[in-house]
Amino acid sequence: MDPAGPEPRSRRLEATDMPATLFEKLWNLHEIADLGDRDCLIHIDRIFLHERTGSIALRSLEQEGRRVRAPHRVFCTMDHIVDTRPGRGDISLAPHGREFIEATRQSARRAGIHLFDIDDPRQGISHVVAAENGIVLPGMSAVCPDSHTCTLGALGALAWGIGSTEAEHALATSCLRASRPRAMRVNFMGETAPGVTAKDMILHLIASFGSRSGRGYAVEFAGPAVSALSMDGRFTLCNMAVEMGAFTGMIAPDERTIAYVQNTALAPRGPLAEQAEFHWRQLRSDTGAEFDLELEIDCARIAPAVTWGTNPEQMANIGGKVPSPDAFEDPQKSLAASHALDYMGLKPGTPLDSIRIDAAFLGSCTNNRISDLRAAANYLRNRKIAPWVQALCVPGSGAVKREAEAEGLHEIFRNAGFEWREAGCSLCFHAGGESFGGKRVISSTNRNFQGRQGPGARTHLASPLTVAASACRGYISAAEAS
Amino acid sequence: MTHSQTQVFHHGIAAPLLRPNIDTDAIIPSREISRVSKKGLGESMFAGWRYLSTRVSTQGREPDPNFILNREAYQGTSILLAGDNFGCGSSREHAVWALKDFGIRAILAPSFGGIFFNNCALNGILAIELEEAEIQRLADWVQVDPRANLLQIDLAAQQILWREGEKTGFAIEPARRGLLLEGLDSIAATLRQEDAIAAFEKTDRERRPWVYQVPND
Numbered sequence: 227m228d229p230a231g232p233e234p235r236s237r238r239l240e241a242t243d244m245p246a247t248l249f250e251k252l253w254n255l256h257e258i259a260d261l262g263d264r265d266c267l268i269h270i271d272r273i274f275l276h277e278r279t280g281s282i283a284l285r286s287l288e289q290e291g292r293r294v295r296a297p298h299r300v301f302c303t304m305d306h307i308v309d310t311r312p313g314r315g316d317i318s319l320a321p322h323g324r325e326f327i328e329a330t331r332q333s334a335r336r337a338g339i340h341l342f343d344i345d346d347p348r349q350g351i352s353h354v355v356a357a358e359n360g361i362v363l364p365g366m367s368a369v370c371p372d373s374h375t376c377t378l379g380a381l382g383a384l385a386w387g388i389g390s391t392e393a394e395h396a397l398a399t400s401c402l403r404a405s406r407p408r409a410m411r412v413n414f415m416g417e418t419a420p421g422v423t424a425k426d427m428i429l430h431l432i433a434s435f436g437s438r439s440g441r442g443y444a445v446e447f448a449g450p451a452v453s454a455l456s457m458d459g460r461f462t463l464c465n466m467a468v469e470m471g472a473f474t475g476m477i478a479p480d481e482r483t484i485a486y487v488q489n490t491a492l493a494p495r496g497p498l499a500e501q502a503e504f505h506w507r508q509l510r511s512d513t514g515a516e517f518d519l520e521l522e523i524d525c526a527r528i529a530p531a532v533t534w535g536t537n538p539e540q541m542a543n544i545g546g547k548v549p550s551p552d553a554f555e556d557p558q559k560s561l562a563a564s565h566a567l568d569y570m571g572l573k574p575g576t577p578l579d580s581i582r583i584d585a586a587f588l589g590s591c592t593n594n595r596i597s598d599l600r601a602a603a604n605y606l607r608n609r610k611i612a613p614w615v616q617a618l619c620v621p622g623s624g625a626v627k628r629e630a631e632a633e634g635l636h637e638i639f640r641n642a643g644f645e646w647r648e649a650g651c652s653l654c655f656h657a658g659g660e661s662f663g664g665k666r667v668i669s670s671t672n673r674n675f676q677g678r679q680g681p682g683a684r685t686h687l688a689s690p691l692t693v694a695a696s697a698c699r700g701y702i703s704a705a706e707a708s
Numbered sequence: 709m710t711h712s713q714t715q716v717f718h719h720g721i722a723a724p725l726l727r728p729n730i731d732t733d734a735i736i737p738s739r740e741i742s743r744v745s746k747k748g749l750g751e752s753m754f755a756g757w758r759y760l761s762t763r764v765s766t767q768g769r770e771p772d773p774n775f776i777l778n779r780e781a782y783q784g785t786s787i788l789l790a791g792d793n794f795g796c797g798s799s800r801e802h803a804v805w806a807l808k809d810f811g812i813r814a815i816l817a818p819s820f821g822g823i824f825f826n827n828c829a830l831n832g833i834l835a836i837e838l839e840e841a842e843i844q845r846l847a848d849w850v851q852v853d854p855r856a857n858l859l860q861i862d863l864a865a866q867q868i869l870w871r872e873g874e875k876t877g878f879a880i881e882p883a884r885r886g887l888l889l890e891g892l893d894s895i896a897a898t899l900r901q902e903d904a905i906a907a908f909e910k911t912d913r914e915r916r917p918w919v920y921q922v923p924n925d
Contacts, residue, residue: 258908259901265883267901269908271919279800281744292895298922322742329744340925366919373799373823389801389827390746399898401905405881437729438793438819471796473822494918502918537729558728558792558840565727655798658739673797675733677756 245512248478249409249444252384252509256367264406270396272299272362274352274370275339277330278306278657283371283393284333292398293337300339300397301361302330305351307657308344310620310647316344319659337397350623350649353377353591357461358625360490364479364506369396374591374672376467379476380460382483382509384444386474407473408518410443411511414451416525421705423601424459425593425670425689427451428466429531429541431523437539440472443519446511447477451525457486458597465592466672469538478510530704532578533674533687535566540674542578544692544704550574569676570684571666578702583686584665586611586697587679588644589620590654593670593690596629602694603635605705611643612700616665619644620652642698656680668696716889718813718834719860720786723776724847730790731797732824736806738798749802750809781854787861789847790817792840795824804831814861816843816868829884832891834863836878846870863888 246254259267275283280302287294294300307323308314316324327344334341342348348355352370356362356378364382369375371393378385388402396402414427432439445467447460455463460477467475477483484506487493494502511517529543540563542549551563551574567574572581588594588602599621611617619639621627627649630636636646653660654671655678663680670693671678674685686702695705740752758778759769771778777785788794788807794817795803804827807815814834828835838846849871850857860869863885868876886892898905913920 258904261883263882265881267898267904269905269912278738278741282746282801285744286746290895298924299920320742321739326744340922363918365916371799371801373797387799387823389799389804389823389830391801391830392826395895395898398895399902399905400909401898401901403883403894403898405883437796441793441819441822471793471819471822492922494921498918498921502916505916537731539729558726561726562728562791655733655738658742673731673733675731675797677737678733681739681756 245514245516247409247411247511247515247517248382248446248476248509250515252365252367252476253406255365256384258401261403265403266406268402268404269367270369270400270402271366272301272356272368273393273396274356274368274375275300275302275393276305276352276370276372277308277326279371279390280393281326281330281333283390283397284337285329286390287394287397288333288336294339294397295400297338299400300337301342301356302334302339303342303349303352303355304330304344305651308650310650310652312648314344314648320657321659323657323659347624350625351591351594351651353465354595354622354626357381358490358623360487360492363487363493363502364483365509369393369402373468374465376472376474377461377465377591379464379467379474380457381487382476382479382506384474384476387468407442407444409446410440410519410521411446411448411517412521412523414447414449414523414525416451417454418451418525418528421530421691422528423689423691424455424462426528426531427523427525428463429533429538429687430528432466432470432538433531433541434523435470435521437469437537438471440467440470443472445470445472445475447475448511452477453480456597457482458595461595462592466538469672479506530689530692532692532702534570534572534578535563536569536674536676537562537566538672538674538687540566541687544578544702546578548572548574548576548578579704581686581702582666582700583615583668583696583702585662585667586615586617586693587653587662587667587669587671588690588693589618589622589652590671591622591651592672594620594622594626596626598670598690599626599630599635600633602690603638605691605694606642606644606698607638609642609698611697615643615697615700617644617697618647618653620647621649623649644697653679656683668693668702716864717860717862718786719858720813721782721784721854722787722789722846722850722859723782723785723854724789724851725776726789726791726843726847728791729793729796732795732800732803732821733797735795735803736800741800741802746805748809749806750811753806753810784811786811786813787859788812788815789843789850790815792818794820796821799823801827801831804828804833808833816846818843829887830894832888834861834888836880838876838878842876846876
């Protein structure tokens with residue numbers, strides 16, 4: 227580290243006399259100027275774009291006659307609209323999908339940014355490829371016009387989702403004006419039971435405290451159950467921080483994180499590797515650091531979870547029943563439950579494992595990394611999905627797909643009755659092309675909003691293991707119940 | 709990137725949409741976004757609730773008469789009274805562009821999704837956080853006669869004027885208020901700080917050189 231460093235400021239990372247939270251360290255590392263009233267000018271180390279919202283940001287910037295300030299630190303992928311059926315090209319089933327793809331390609335080339343085009347081996351979902359290629363590393367700040375950018379907080383990065391206009395700002399200036407969030411820590415205490423995954427942990431947290439409980443906070447996930455998670459599990463946990471309304475989620479880098487990033491293509495090499503590792507090891511909340519809010523979850527209480535409503539907080543354990551709207555004290559929650567059950571076509575008191583499904587979706591930036599596919603495939607080996615179920619497995623990136631195929635997982639999925647797709651966001655949302663319209667879907671995604679997976683589609687969020695088990699039985703099921 | 713600045717004073721018809729957690733997929737379903745453009749999205753606002761079918765005929769789409777914004781009394785609505793966590797979910801700025809194109813100028817809710825809240829300010833839509841009970845009082849009054857019981861929003865005074873001189877104050881961060889009132893081009897403002905940005909990067913490059921070293925493809 228440079229001993230002279232930047233000009234001394236009380237809140238800089240180097241000022242070690244005051245205990246600081248991981249969030250404070252990350253924020254202060256990137257703070258260029260204090261704009262007053264909690265607003266700061268924050269340096270952005272990495273910008274990621276995709277063809278859905280990145281295309282419009284790039285085009286708008288061009289129309290304003292502005293240039294991308296640091297194109298070599300900007301990356302773009304095709305994930306939202308791109309087709310995931312085998313043998314795909316530029317043609318997408320989404321209306322005018324090709325326009326998004328071509329506009330993105332042309333703008334990206336003109337701007338001189340990195341582009342992971344459809345045929346590029348690095349193509350995949352932005353949050354997946356940013357991590358697995360080492361584009362985003364611990365301690366970096368990263369933004370993308372996509373709300374699930376918080377996924378990358380699992381690396382110990384400061385990563386958050388923004389709008390297209392903010393993306394233009396970041397592209398043109400390498401900075402953002404951002405309001406400094408407050409710091410929250412969620413401690414996952416104890417151990418999770420076998421069959422309980424990171425997805426169940428985050429659904430449990432959101433259900434416990436509500437889908438706006440994180441509003442205005444940067445949330446650090448900590449505790450023994452988080453340390454025990456694989457990197458893939460940690461990405462799942464941080465991915466859904468936005469579903470509790472948080473500015474972002476994050477996890478302090480540990481040995482597992484450092485081993486993960488050092489194995490990526492863009493990890494620092496040579497003498498820089500040592501310097502980087504030294505830096506990364508400081509990225510943790512100091513003993514005695516003060517948070518604005520600390521929450522605790524007793525992991526013994528977490529069971530395989532599934533949502534019954536149209537917001538991720540509307541969740542229950544699979545052994546339970548559909549609740550009655552009368553069971554909610556808060557009149558707004560009661561009203562929301564009533565609307566949700568109406569849309570979902572469910573009656574209070576129905577056992578969740580008696581709900582018949584039409585489709586199963588294994589994919590999305592929440593749950594389509596190699597560990598997710600292994601967990602599902604392990605269950606599906608020598609099993610078949612129920613004959614009335616349509617099932618899709620969509621890997622998160624070309625790299626995940628190749629790794630899965632090298633292990634023979636694609637054969638397990640196919641033999642069980644799953645379609646095996648190319649990488650992309652696919653049916654996490656209905657963009658006007660492929661649709662789960664009118665169907666009831668068990669889904670490893672992050673949003674069960676009305677119509678998210680198609681007009682009238684009824685989405686039940688769950689872990690990949692639960693998706694696999696439910697696909698086989700044809701009814702919502704936890705793996706051990708089958 | 710200058711947006712048209714927000715009117716200092718706005719009065720208009722307010723429509724209650726009080727259920728909590730109205731997400732940006734509801735405000736504009738992804739299937740409605742069919743062009744690389746910010747324009748013409750008003751037709752798509754609340755498309756899943758507003759129309760009886762997703763199919764578009766030559767006559768356009770048939771409105772669902774039960775949806776509040778389709779009712780005669782709410783024609784010309786420019787203010788939404790919303791539930792908790794309005795605009796949660798996807799970062800798609802199309803939600804704000806659709807609301808704006810439809811004619812929505814202000815949204816009052818107990819809380820907003822964070823990215824949506826920022827997107828509103830950057831596009832000149834006034835997103836105001838008010839206590840749930842206060843929104844309910846406003847909704848109760850508006851519903852009696854939506855076309856007569858207009859809300860008046862005074863951004864300069866940070867007040868909502870309604871029923872016979874009754875006033876409801878609201879808080880707004882100075883930076884957001886300035887952005888709304890002056891319609892600032894924040895990119896131009898930040899570009900004027902280029903010296904500070906360059907100085908930061910020079911120092912940071914010594915501290916974290918790997919951040920700045922990205923190989924070409």
